[in-house]
Amino acid sequence: MDAAEQQHFAWLARSFGRTDYLPLTTSDLEALGDAGEYVEKYPGTHLFKEGADSDAAYVIRDGDVELYRTRGQGGRMVVGRVGSGAVIGDIALFQARPYISSAQAIGPVTAFRLERARLLPLLIQHPVIAMRWLVAGLNQLEATQRRVLRLMHRTVRQQVAELVLDEADRYGELHLSQTSLANLLGASRQSVNQALSELRREGALETGYRVIRVSDRAALTVATAS
Amino acid sequence: MDAAEQQHFAWLARSFGRTDYLPLTTSDLEALGDAGEYVEKYPGTHLFKEGADSDAAYVIRDGDVELYRTRGQGGRMVVGRVGSGAVIGDIALFQARPYISSAQAIGPVTAFRLERARLLPLLIQHPVIAMRWLVAGLNQLEATQRRVLRLMHRTVRQQVAELVLDEADRYGELHLSQTSLANLLGASRQSVNQALSELRREGALETGYRVIRVSDRAALTVATAS
DNA sequence: GAAGAAATGTCAATGTGACGACGTTGTCGA
DNA sequence: TCGACAACGTCGTCACATTGACATTTCTTC
Structure with a gap:
């Protein structure tokens, strides 16, 4: 798999696990209740694995799930971490394609599992929800x-600043290795590292092992544009 | 509007007018028949205009339609030309957003017009078609x-070769100005021009005013990779 | 707790493409 | 037919990112 493919799936996997995705109403959820059931996942177990047939989508209720793609021999590239409210695996399900990423429970996870075989007929019955x-x-x-294209023609520094701002969780942290970040942006690890170093020196953020902490949102916002 | 937005909409407009999009079966079309009617368009008239409320989608039956976006004062950026079988305007309709491009009849055009107000209820009644x-x-x-990302990490030369190969019509011609091409690729006009010059010298294609003719597909294919 | 793996920090060399500038050629309307 | 304007062709300069190489730190696993 070449770098562009890698980046493509990284973005997709990231995109489909965002928490602001799919605002379902209560009545919708009631209707969907018949199509699945809650499942409990122990830390470290998988909700689904990359390349497997997409037989179910999940709505996460409690806990955090890590989305990653394997690469070469054993290496994993983390493309995102999602929490309560996120919907994952649905696009692959609709497209009838294999999952584009693996989803692994970080801690104890409760999720609502919607099986394709039961979900699709139900959506046919509730076309409003389906649409x-x-x-x-x-x-x-x-x-x-749009975001990919907006990031395309900017300096790595601006791209990093924007991505960190967008993706920082509620604690202002981002749990991605610099290598994964570089893959998402389609840049080299060195360039990302240099950008992070600059921003760190300017006090906009702190870096650690697989962690980036936002210290100054305003400074980061400025770095996005200039 | 900045360059990235420009490029984004150019890609979208291009994407949504491709002829291989949405293969509808005969029975589907029969069901959809109730949702619209055929319209005749004289050369130069518009099916819809950029920014207008998306109140209808069109399936083109005969003739060619040019998709373009206006830019600044009077300038237009052509993002594609589609013919029989193409579905245009549907995504904007589903998203309930304004049209992202204008669609103008090149010659006499016959198209099937599907109005939102009639289409949506009908799709609710035919959820299989909707899905x-x-x-x-x-x-x-x-x-x-995927294509955007694949183009990202290649030289302008490779990008140009690939796009020309993909978009050349049945006569091996591509009716886009080099400026429009550059916008689609997110490259500068000069770089595109240089790439085209090289390919022309190598005998892979010929260039003219607003026209690119493919003379040697094999050579172009090679240029795509190297 | 030690060894190995993974991730991070930094440097120099190289190359591609953006940008500004300018002249030429093609097209369209008066 | 001629002027205005848009598109094409080409050049030199310069900033930025990639590549490769290497040292250091942090984590994992046995």
Whole structure:
């Protein structure tokens, strides 16, 4: 798999696990209740694995899930970490393609599992939900693409600043290795490292082992533009 | 509007007018027949205009339609030309957003016009069609994104070769100005021009005013990779 | 707790493409 | 037919990112 493919799937995997994705109403969830059931996952177990047939989508209720793609021999590239409210695996399911990433429980996870065999007939019966879901997918994909294109012709420094700002979780932290970050941006690890070093020297963020902490959002925002 | 936005919409507009998009079966078309009617368009008239409310989608039956976006004062950026079988305007319709491009008839055009107000209820009644349509949209968007990312990390020369190969019509011609081409690729006009000059010297293609003719597909294919 | 693996920090050399500038050629309307 | 304007062709300069190489730190596993 070449670098562009790698980046493509990294973005997709990232895109489909965002928490602001698919705002379902209560009545929607009631209707969907018949299509699945809650599952408990122990830390370290997988919700699904990359390349496997997409037989179910998951809505995460509690806990954090790590999305990653394997690469070469044993190496894993983490493409994101999602928490409560996230919907994962749905796009692969709709497209009837294998999962594009693996999803592993970080801690104890409770998720609502929607099986394809039960979900699709149910969506046919509730076309309004189906259309809302799919349109949400369209919007999400378009937003992702827009972001990719916006990042394209900027310096690595600006790209890093923007991505860190966007992806920092509620604690202002980002749990990605610099290598994964570089893959997401389609840049080299060295360039990303240099950008991070600059931003660190300017006090905009702190770096650690697989962690980036935002210390000054304003400074980062400025770095996004200039 | 900045360059990235420009490019984003150019890609989208291009993506949503491809002829291999949304293969509808006969029975599908029969069902959809109630949602619209055929319209005749004289050369030069518009099917829809950029920024207008997306109140209808079109399936082109006869004739060619040019998709373009206006830019600044009067300038237009052509993002594609589509013919029989193409579906245009549907994604904007589903997303309930304004059209992202204008569609103008080149010659006499016959198209099937599907109005939102009639289409959506009908899709609710035929959820299978709705889901197939929307999933086709998802696939299309994903393919577009993949292509964007694949083009990202290549030299302008390779990008130009690939795009020309992909987009040359049945006569081996491509009706885009070098400026439009540069916008699609997110490259500068000068770089595109240089790449075209090289390929021309190598006998892979000929260039003219707003026209690129493919003379040697094999040579172009080679240029794609190296 | 030690060895090995993975991730991070930094440097120099190299190359591609953006940008500004300018002249030429093609097209369209008066 | 001629002027205006858009598109094409080409050049030199310069900033930025990649590549490869190496040292250091942090984690993992036995």
